[in-house]
Amino acid sequence: MTKTKFSDVLEAYEFCAASSFGDAEAFISLERGTVHIVSSDYELDEEPPVDLESGPYLAIPDKLELGLGSTLAIKFAAAHLPMDVDTVAEYFRKPGAYGKFKVFLERKGLLQAWYDHEASTKETRLRDWCAANAIELL
Numbered sequence: 001m002t003k004t005k006f007s008d009v010l011e012a013y014e015f016c017a018a019s020s021f022g023d024a025e026a027f028i029s030l031e032r033g034t035v036h037i038v039s040s041d042y043e044l045d046e047e048p049p050v051d052l053e054s055g056p057y058l059a060i061p062d063k064l065e066l067g068l069g070s071t072l073a074i075k076f077a078a079a080h081l082p083m084d085v086d087t088v089a090e091y092f093r094k095p096g097a098y099g100k101f102k103v104f105l106e107r108k109g110l111l112q113a114w115y116d117h118e119a120s121t122k123e124t125r126l127r128d129w130c131a132a133n134a135i136e137l138l
Contacts, residue, residue: 002136003033004135004137016062023041027058
């Protein structure tokens, strides 16, 4: 079983999530448990392992693979603002959705609740993904 620090997995996930679409990817070495980030747009302190293409590495999932995209926001709205769920769903049919969604939540007094929910769900889903891939977290 591979062992790695959850903080390393979370940090790599967040770096990739903050990068422009597809500009960064993160991998866990299944032999060493080390986490590596590869980016075409950012100069990183560490060179990727030479065996990244051929060795036993597992790509850390992105927010869509973990179900942390618009679906999570709409489910949050359904639970906390059932009368406004159609409004929120409409935001996510157009560009700039997250900005509009956050402004809307701020007006409703739920922005911090959203941030807490999103962070908790992200941690739970990353931990579940690690468990499903036989990665023991330290």
